Each structure stands twice: as C-alpha cells, then as structure tokens.
Amino acid sequence: xxxxxxxxxxxxxxxxxxxxxxxxxxxxxxxxxxxxxxxxxxxxxxxxxxxxxxxxxxxxxxxxxxxxxxxxxxxxxxxxxxxxxxxxxxxxxxxxxxxxxxxxxxxxxxxxxxxxxxxxxxxxxxxxxxxxxxxxxxxxxxxxxxxxxxxxxxxxxxxxxxxxxxxxxxxxxxxxxxxxxxxxxxxxxxxxxxxxxxxxxxxxxxxxxxxxxxxxxxxxxxxxxxxxxxxxxxxxxxxxxxxxxxxxxxxxxxxxxxxxxxxxxxxxxxxxxxxxxxxxxxxxxxxxxxxxxxxxxxxxxxxxxxxxxxxxxxxxxxxxxxxxxxxxxxxxxxxxxxxxxxxxxxxxxxxxxxxxxxxxxxxxxxxxxxxxxxxxxxxxxxxxxxxxxxxxxxxxxxxxxxxxxxxxxxxxxxxxxxxxxxxxxxxxxxxxxxxxxxxxxxxxxxxxxxxxxxxxxxxxxxxxxxxxxxxxxxxxxxxxxxxxxxxxxxxxxxxxxxxxxxxxxxxxxxxxxxxxxxxx
Numbered sequence: 001x002x003x004x005x006x007x008x009x010x011x012x013x014x015x016x017x018x019x020x021x022x023x024x025x026x027x028x029x030x031x032x033x034x035x036x037x038x039x040x041x042x043x044x045x046x047x048x049x050x051x052x053x054x055x056x057x058x059x060x061x062x063x064x065x066x067x068x069x070x071x072x073x074x075x076x077x078x079x080x081x082x083x084x085x086x087x088x089x090x091x092x093x094x095x096x097x098x099x100x101x102x103x104x105x106x107x108x109x110x111x112x113x114x115x116x117x118x119x120x121x122x123x124x125x126x127x128x129x130x131x132x133x134x135x136x137x138x139x140x141x142x143x144x145x146x147x148x149x150x151x152x153x154x155x156x157x158x159x160x161x162x163x164x165x166x167x168x169x170x171x172x173x174x175x176x177x178x179x180x181x182x183x184x185x186x187x188x189x190x191x192x193x194x195x196x197x198x199x200x201x202x203x204x205x206x207x208x209x210x211x212x213x214x215x216x217x218x219x220x221x222x223x224x225x226x227x228x229x230x231x232x233x234x235x236x237x238x239x240x241x242x243x244x245x246x247x248x249x250x251x252x253x254x255x256x257x258x259x260x261x262x263x264x265x266x267x268x269x270x271x272x273x274x275x276x277x278x279x280x281x282x283x284x285x286x287x288x289x290x291x292x293x294x295x296x297x298x299x300x301x302x303x304x305x306x307x308x309x310x311x312x313x314x315x316x317x318x319x320x321x322x323x324x325x326x327x328x329x330x331x332x333x334x335x336x337x338x339x340x341x342x343x344x345x346x347x348x349x350x351x352x353x354x355x356x357x358x359x360x361x362x363x364x365x366x367x368x369x370x371x372x373x374x375x376x377x378x379x380x381x382x383x384x385x386x387x388x389x390x391x392x393x394x395x396x397x398x399x400x401x402x403x404x405x406x407x408x409x410x411x412x413x414x415x416x417x418x419x420x421x422x423x424x425x426x427x428x429x430x431x432x433x434x435x436x437x438x439x440x441x442x443x444x445x446x447x448x449x450x451x452x453x454x455x456x457x458x459x460x461x462x463x464x465x466x467x468x469x470x471x472x473x474x475x476x477x478x479x480x481x482x483x484x485x486x487x488x489x490x491x492x493x494x495x496x497x498x499x500x501x502x503x504x505x506x507x508x509x510x511x512x513x514x515x516x517x518x519x520x
Contacts, residue, residue, distance in 0.1 A: 055185075055259040058110065058161050063117025067109040069168065069236055073175030076100055076132065079207075079232040080169050083151065085198045085329075086182040086263050090158045093181075094151035096230075098133035101171035106153065108181075111164045111246055113254040122160050128153055130171065136208040142226040143215060144331065145208035146324070157183060162261050164196065164249050166238055178237035185260035189276030192499050193260045194252060195267065195297075196245060199288040199319060199332050202227050207234040212334055225341075226333040230324045243473060244284030247466040248310060251491060252281070257499040264293050265329055268321060271296035277305045279498035284311040284463035288319045288332065291350060298368055301452050306498035309456040310463055310491070312412045312441075313373045315365040318356050320344070367419040370444045371412035371456045379477065380432035380441065382406035382459060385517070389427045390497065390507050391445070391455065395489045403486055405478040406465055407432060411441035412458040416518050421454070422446045425510035426517050428458070442517075445510050453503025455494060462487060 080097035087093050095106065105127050109119040133149045165181045182196050203212040208231055215222025233239070252259055262273045268290045274280060280300060286309075294315055301307050317334050324330020335342040339354035349360035357364040357372075366372040381402035384392065388399075407430045414426055428443035441458045448454065461477060465487035468479035500506045 055112070055161060055163055055253060055261070056256060058112050058114070058120065058163065059253055059256050061112075061114060061120055063112075063114025064109060064119055064121040065117055067117075067119035067121065067166065067168070069178055070170075070174060070176040072177055072236055073171075073173065074100075077173060077175035078104055078130075078169045078171040078177050079237070080152070080177070080179055081147065081229065081232045082167070082179060082181050084181075085229060085265055086184040087157050088186065089160060089162060089183055090156075092154055092156050095153045095155060095167070095179075096147065096149040097128070097130075097152040097169060098147075098149060099130040099169070099171050100132050101130045101173045101175070103127045103130050104169055104171045106155075107168045107170060108155075108160070109166045109168065110161060110183075111166060111249045111253075113250055118250050119166065122165070123155075125153060125155070127172075136231060138208075138210070139226075142333070143210055143222065143224045144226045144228050145210050145224065145231055146228045147208070147231040164194070164241070164245070164261060166241075169237075177232070178242075179233065180238040180241045182261055182263050182266075184262050184266055185273055187275070188260035188262070188273040191258040191260040191277055192252065192279040192281060192495065193262055193273055193277045194249060194281050195283070195286070196241070196261070196263045197283060197286040197288070198229070198263050198265055199290075199321075200285055201233065201240040202229060202332050203288050203317075203334065204240060205231070205233050207232050212332075212336070225335050225338065226322070226331050228324055229330045229332075240285060244311065244460070244463050248281065248283055248463045248491070251466055251488065252495060255492060255495055257495060264289060265321065267296050268293040269329065271299070274300040274305060275303075278501045279306040279308065279495070281308045281310060281495070281498075282314055285460055286311060286314045288317045288334065289315045289356075290319055290321060294356075294368065301368070301448050301454060302450055304450040304452050304502045306452045306501075306503050307368075307454045308494055308498060309369050309371075309454075312371075312458055312460040313376075313410045314369055314412075314456070316355060316373045317353070318351075319353050320351055364418055366415065367421060368454075369412070369456050370414070370420055370424050370446050370454060371442055371458055372415040372418050374411060374413050374415070374439060375434035376410045378408050378411055378432050378434045378441075379405055380407040380411075380430055382428055382441070382443075382483075383430040384427070385429045386425065386427045386511070386513075389425070389445070391427060391490050391493050393493055395486050397486060402430070403465075403479070403483040405476075406461055406468075406483055406487070407441045407459045408461050408477060410460045412456060413440050414442045414444050414514055414518070416514060420446070421448060423510060423512035424514050426513055429517055430458075447504045447510060451502030451504035453498060453507065462491075466491065 078099040083094035209216035468484040469481035
C-alpha cells in the first residue's frame, strides 16, 4: 500500500483551528460494459440459508498478496466512484471512471484476515476503454462539487460475500486508485455489526476543490455546505477507510466472531441490521450522524445491543441526507457554524445541521457515548487507570502505566455536568495539553438498563494503534509494537465479550468513579 498523506488540519473559521479546545455549549458515453470475470470460489465457502456468503466463510480462504495500491500518478491519471455507497449481495451497481489512459480494469478486493494476507481478490473486470471526463461542476447555492460522470461499467456483485471492499482502478499506464464499497448485511441478529462511516469520509473529501471544511481557496468561509457522493475521493481514494477502519476489520475477521457489515447511511434508512445484534462497532472516525441513525443506534442499545466507540469525535455533527443525480441519500448536508442559513432552522430545529450539542436543538453526544468531544490537535500518552478492568485482561498493564502517542489527534473526555446515560467507569485517564490548556482524555464504560455494555476509547488513534510500529499506514505517530500489543489484546477482549450478547450477563459491572477521578 502506498504511504498515506498526513491528514491536513481543516479550519472552522478565519484564524481558528478546526476544533480548538471545545467545551459543552448550553441550552463513460461509452455505454454500459458488463463485467465478465466471475468471483473465484474456494473450498471453505459457506452460504447462509438464503444463499448469501457470510463473512465467517471467508476467514480461512486464501488471500491475495497483491492487493495493495501501486503508484497513483497525477490526480487525473485514474479516478472513479461507485453509484452506491453500499450494495446488497448480488446487487448491480455502476462505476463512474475517468482516466487519461487508453484502458483500465477493476479488481475488487475483500478486506479480511485471509491467513494474514489481509484481503482477497473476489472479482476482476475485463479491460475497459479509457476516457477522460470533464471537470466537475459546482452547485452555487451550497458550493457542492459533483462529477456526474456517466456509468462506465456495470458491476454484478453476485457471489461477493458480505464485507468491506477496496475496488482498485488499474490504468494500463500502471497508475492505480482505490474506491471503497461495503457489501452490506441484511440482518445482524446474533452478530457484531461493523458500522462504517461514509458520511465522514465524504465530509473530509476535497476532490474537485471543496469539502465541508474548506473551499477551493482553502478558506473555511468558502467551504461546501453540502457534499456529494457523485465524485471520487481525493488522494489514494480510500484514506479514511484505510486509516480508521481497515485494521479493525482484519482483526475482527481473524477472531472468527459472527460479523455483519453496514454503514451509517444504511442504518439511517433502515435499522433492520441492528435488530437482535449482539454488538455494534463504530470505528476510528465516525463524526457525522443523522438524527435517524443516532435514534436507531440508541434504540439498539436500549434493546440489549452492546456498543463500542473505537475513536473520538463520534456523533459530533448532525447531518441530513438528500438525493443526488441518480439515487437517494447521495448528498450530505451540514451547515455547521452557518446553521442559521440552514433552510430547516425555523421549521425543523431537530434537523438543523450543526454540532449536536448546539442550539436550536442541543442533544450532546455524551447521552449515547458517555464521553464528550473536546479538542484538536493533541498528542499525548494513553494512561491506564483501572488496570484490573476486564478490558485489559491479559495485557499485563499496571495502573498508571502509559502508552506514548496513543491519544490523538482528537480526543474525548468524561465531562462532569454533561448528560450521560448512566454511571460511568473511567478505565483510562490521560493528561494532555490542547491549545495551551490542560485537560484529560478518558476511556469510559457503562451498562444500559437492558444490560448492554458501552465502551468509548476517547482517542481517534485506537484503530491505528492496531498496526502501530508496522509502518503499514506509512506513519505511526511514534506509536510502537508495545502499544500495538496492548491495543490489540484490549480490542480482542472487547469484541469477544460483546459478541456474546448483553455484556452485563458476561462481564463485571462498571465501578462508578467519575467523582473520584475528577475530584482528586
């Protein structure tokens, strides 16, 4: 895999870092070419009663050593996007591709364990004639960038197991780019649902010049107020997935626990995958949520589904979804600090797109997560407080022991006075300085009335920590193999316990300690 660029800090206003130190606020005309190479099968495949290939059927399948990305070349060398963020198994979808090469092909790699190879080639297209597409257009009212390219290739996903996929565009010049796709699960009963975050991927996407953070000039004031999935992702094409989600998928599949795959957009539309699920895992950076998604995840918690928040800044922004060129829910709207200009401001306050904690309908994320987003940027050690907590079993860690650089680049903390769903146990309490002010990052655990356990890491680097010291992402923030071992074992403990059903039935109850920690 090519090294990934360091994320560029965005800004929330003139001269203001994107998230300084925050506190709780009150109150191709080529036509359609059919895919031609069938999905390879293997002797370990196992189908469900409805014929769909389940993720666990893939655990010990042979992997593909050549899934990593080659040179990307110039921005226009090859790029593309899928007409859908996720597909049901067997569903057809369109790929929209632009390339300066004479031809290209597409390979679909499913991410997983695969004996340590970490992905498997499921499908490859034939060679497709290449064509460079026009520059994107910008919708002036919201400064939304859209490519709106015609369909270059129609892909039939029959035989593709449920899971997270990297589609690799392979130009005959040797240049390559990824695009991510989720083959979603229809049901999650008795399973652990991995909840991917495409709304957040898109919010940061600057392909064509603009994201929800900056416009073509680089200024916050000219940023997009709505962003579209009808365009490629910038950079390597799948940076947010690779940095904040990929390593957790590999680990979860290695463990062999029953898995289901979905996205926040899918849960927004239909919560069926959450019904009866043993756990839901929100990954390393899952910032942008619709109210519907939040309500559905909260209802799952209240019905006994465990929830893991393996990042920070989760459920921080309230967004709406609107239709794109060819499908519903292709546009993510978030006015943020310009929320007074949101057309819903006077009529539907609970749908106004700003931070969840802000007026006109404040509902801080801590009511679900137990922790509250506080600041950016930060780099600090992760300091264990409750070494005897079941999460840390087998790590050999001692109370007070720390792991350098594991807290960053954004963090959450338990904030006394903010709404919380119940009594919290702070398992890690990590001193830091953000914007010149001292504070802490907290990992916290609670159980809901239905017995579901909820754990939040309080740091955005947790999933990156699963590959710390390996260099596989092109950077480690200074984290090392010792940190990797600690994060891996803790995550294994969490996933295995949560996969058994309501955590209160299988694990010790939280020992409330917020007052003791913050009054000390």
